[in-house]
Amino acid sequence: xxxxxxxxxxxxxxxxxxxxxxxxxxxxxxxxxxxxxxxxxxxxxxxxxxxxxxxxxxxxxxxxxxxxxxxxxxxxxxxxxxxxxxxxxxxxxxxxxxxxxxxxxxxxxxxxxxxxxxxxxxxxxxxxxxxxxxxxxxxxxxxxxxxxxxxxxxxxxxxxxxxxxxxxxxxxxxxxxxxxxxxxxxxxxxxxxxxxxxxxxxxxxxxxxxxxxxxxxxxxxxxxxxxxxxxxxxxxxxxxxxxxxxxxxxxxxxxxxxxxxxxxxxxxxxxxxxxxxxxxxxxxxxxxxxxxxxxxxxxxxxxxxxxxxxxxxxxxxxxxxxxxxxxxxxxxxxxxxxxxxxxxxxxxxxxxxxxxxxxxxxxxxxxxxxxxxxxxxxxxxxxxxxxxxxxxxxxxxxxxxxxxxxxxxxxxxxxxxxxxxxxxxxxxxxxxxxxxxxxxxxxxxxxxxxxxxxxxxxxxxxxxxxxxxxxxxxxxxxxxxxxxxxxxxxxxxxxxxxxxxxxxxxxxxxxxxxxxxxxxxxxxxxxxxxxxxxxxx
Numbered sequence: 184x185x186x187x188x189x190x191x192x193x194x195x196x197x198x199x200x201x202x203x204x205x206x207x208x209x210x211x212x213x214x215x216x217x218x219x220x221x222x223x224x225x226x227x228x229x230x231x232x233x234x235x236x237x238x239x240x241x242x243x244x245x246x247x248x249x250x251x252x253x254x255x256x257x258x259x260x261x262x263x264x265x266x267x268x269x270x271x272x273x274x275x276x277x278x279x280x281x282x283x284x285x286x287x288x289x290x291x292x293x294x295x296x297x298x299x300x301x302x303x304x305x306x307x308x309x310x311x312x313x314x315x316x317x318x319x320x321x322x323x324x325x326x327x328x329x330x331x332x333x334x335x336x337x338x339x340x341x342x343x344x345x346x347x348x349x350x351x352x353x354x355x356x357x358x359x360x361x362x363x364x365x366x367x368x369x370x371x372x373x374x375x376x377x378x379x380x381x382x383x384x385x386x387x388x389x390x391x392x393x394x395x396x397x398x399x400x401x402x403x404x405x406x407x408x409x410x411x412x413x414x415x416x417x418x419x420x421x422x423x424x425x426x427x428x429x430x431x432x433x434x435x436x437x438x439x440x441x442x443x444x445x446x447x448x449x450x451x452x453x454x455x456x457x458x459x460x461x462x463x464x465x466x467x468x469x470x471x472x473x474x475x476x477x478x479x480x481x482x483x484x485x486x487x488x489x490x491x492x493x494x495x496x497x498x499x500x501x502x503x504x505x506x507x508x509x510x511x512x513x514x515x516x517x518x519x520x521x522x523x524x525x526x527x528x529x530x531x532x533x534x535x536x537x538x539x540x541x542x543x544x545x546x547x548x549x550x551x552x553x554x555x556x557x558x559x560x561x562x563x564x565x566x567x568x569x570x571x572x573x574x575x576x577x578x579x580x581x582x583x584x585x586x587x588x589x590x591x592x593x594x595x596x597x598x599x600x601x602x603x604x605x606x607x608x609x610x611x612x613x614x615x616x617x618x619x620x621x622x623x624x625x626x627x628x629x630x631x632x633x634x635x636x637x638x639x640x641x642x643x644x645x646x647x648x649x650x651x652x653x654x655x656x657x658x659x660x661x662x663x664x665x666x667x668x669x670x671x672x673x674x675x676x677x678x679x680x681x682x683x684x685x686x687x688x689x690x691x692x693x694x695x696x697x698x699x700x701x702x703x704x705x706x707x708x709x710x711x712x713x714x715x716x717x718x719x720x
Contacts, residue, residue: 188221195225199232211240215248219256226260234268242280249282252289265293273301277308284317291321299325303333316348323352331356335364350375354382362390369394373403380406384413387420396424399439402688404659407439412656415446422447426455434466435684439654441469445476453480457488467497467705468683474500475612478507490519493534499705501537502612509543517549524556535559539568540615544579551585561588569622601627603646604715607637607663608681609655617650620708624715634658638666645676647719650702650711653682653689661689661696668697677718681706 191210198207214225229237241261244251251257265272276286276298287305290298298321305318319337322330334356337349350368353361365379380398383391395417398410414421421443428440437459444452460473474492482489489511492504508516524531535556538547550556564573577589604626606617614630621628629646631637634655641649649667651660658666660680667678677699682689690701702714 188217191217192221192224192228196228199228199236202233202236204236207236207240211243214244223256226256230260230263232264234264234271237264238268238271238275242275242286245285246281249285252285261289262293265289266295269293269295269297273298276301277304284313287314287317287321291317291324294325296325296327296329299327299330303330306333306337312342312344315345319345319348319352323348323355326356328356328358328360331358331361331364335361338364338368346375347378350378350382354379354385357386357388359388359390362386362388366390366394373406376401376403376406377409380409380413384417387417392417392421392424396421396428399428399443400433400436402686404653404661404689404692408654408656408659411439411443411654414443418447419449419451422449422451426452429455429459434464434469435686437464437466437469438472438683441472441476445472445479448479448481450481450483453477453482456480460488460491467495467500470495470497470500471503471612471705474503474507475610478503478510482507482511487515487519490516490523493520493523493537494530497705498533498537498707499613499616501533502541502616505534505537505541505543505546506612509541509546512545512549517546520546521550521553521556524550524553527555527559531555531559532563535563536567536619539563539572539576540619541612542572542575542615544576547576548579548583557588565590567619567623569618569628572618601625602719603627603629603644605629605631605637605641605646605649606651607631607634607649607655607660608652609633609657610652613652616706617711620706620711623708624712634660634663638663641667641670645671647676648715649676649678650681650714651678653680653684653693661692661698664693664698665696673697673699677714679714679718 191213195207195210198210211225214222217225229240241264244257272290276283276290280286287302290302302318302322306315309315315337319334322334331353334349334352337345338353340346340349350365353365362383365382369376369379376398380395383395395410395413398406401407401410414425425440425444428436431437441456444456456473456476460470464470464473470492474489477489489504489508492507493501495501495504508520524534538550539560547560551560564576580586580588602625604621606614606621606628608614608617609632611632614632618628618630629640631640634651635657638658651663653660660682664678664680667676678697679700679702680693680698681702681704683704685703693701699718700714702710
């Protein structure tokens with residue numbers, strides 16, 4: 184460099200003050216030969232000049248070196264000039280000044296509403312995808328509601344890139360109209376719906392929460408699960424919307440709603456759920472979900488109503504009720520349930536099995552005072568439970584002074600190795616039911632609450648049959664099946680989808696993924712046995 188930078192600084196300062204474009208252009212041709220310190224000084228001098236004089240030089244620098252936009256000194260000076268006369272920069276945008284895409288992005292980063300009319304004009308004056316995408320995204324960054332209508336037009340573009348840009352931009356604008364436009368777009372493409380649901384989860388206005396809530400009724404399992412996760416994360420804010428769902432008679436909607444209410448854990452849900460149970464819903468899956476939800480909620484009053492669930496005709500409901508009672512146990516409940524087990528009959532056996540399956544240890548200990556319960560419980564533990572369950576309760580009896588109830592272990596012949604049956608469900612209570620029933624059917628149950636862990640296990644182990652839930656948060660039963668079919672064919676391993684829903688879209692997707700058959704909840708030992716005989720003899 185054969186010039187003195189200090190002299191250059193003095194010269195450009197004079198040229199800017201006199202608005203001498205010719206001399207300034209000659210001096211600034213050395214700009215890229217300067218080190219960072221002197222460049223910063225030049226930029227500061229240009230920023231103090233008239234925007235109509237200085238702005239073209241900033242564009243010239245960017246044309247030669249686009250990465251200059253990342254330099255903080257350049258960005259600060261450039262912004263200062265733009266803010267001094269936004270409309271001058273806007274005119275340059277619409278005139279096609281280069282580098283155009285970069286300048287449009289920069290306009291968005293300023294977040295100045297002044298640029299909305301200019302950017303909107305660009306949307307109607309070009310067909311270039313990169314220009315249109317940058318413009319739509321810039322309008323989103325600015326976030327001015329006046330951009331909603333022009334951006335919304337690209338929601339129905341045949342160009343997926345522009346459609347995705349419009350979805351993102353409308354989410355950033357976040358006005359009631361923008362959210363309405365996004366809600367109108369839903370229902371055409373499940374993957375697009377996921378993006379929109381994510382936006383609703385961030386905006387959380389009344390319409391967004393309404394649409395998230397409505398998605399619990401979606402025909403697609405992955406959308407329902409996504410909405411459920413979002414609603415749980417949002418928490419108490421969505422509880423009024425969810426409680427309103429309990430007034431409908433759609434079993435699937437009721438089940439998903441109860442699942443979410445339980446996970447949110449807001450006490451405001453207790454009374455509406457109890458009211459639902461008092462109407463005794465015909466669908467036992469709804470009753471199960473209601474008791475399961477109550478088991479996650481604090482029930483200060485009226486816990487005695489849980490006892491009715493122990494007499495339900497459906498086993499899974501009884502187990503859910505036992506679990507809810509365990510978490511809300513009080514003297515009134517204990518007294519009421521003791522009256523229910525005073526006779527040795529079928530009802531007592533069903534109650535015993537439910538308490539043991541739910542591992543309701545405090546309830547179990549409180550009921551031992553009743554001879555009929557004690558006799559049935561000990562017989563059930565000794566003859567019909569897996570070894571780990573039996574050992575759990577026997578250890579409990581020893582700990583609390585009931586060791587005399589346990590027979591001394593007898594030497595027994597080594598039992599032949601049992602065939603393994605896998606069950607996958609995110610409900611621990613349902614897994615307990617699988618464990619109990621599969622054991623009684625002569626299998627060694629292997630259970631997974633996390634479907635991803637099940638897939639990893641299946642890569643190294645081969646059971647004789649797999650039972651999987653449909654709606655699970657980490658991975659749907661359909662996705663689990665698709666992954667498992669990469670390891671085993673239908674002939675090698677039957678997979679039975681067990682679900683509360685009889686939804687045509689889900690059923691088709693499940694069969695396409697490689698499900699061998701579909702079994703609807705509530706399942707029983709008999710219905711499991713039927714599928715076992717059908718597929719493995």
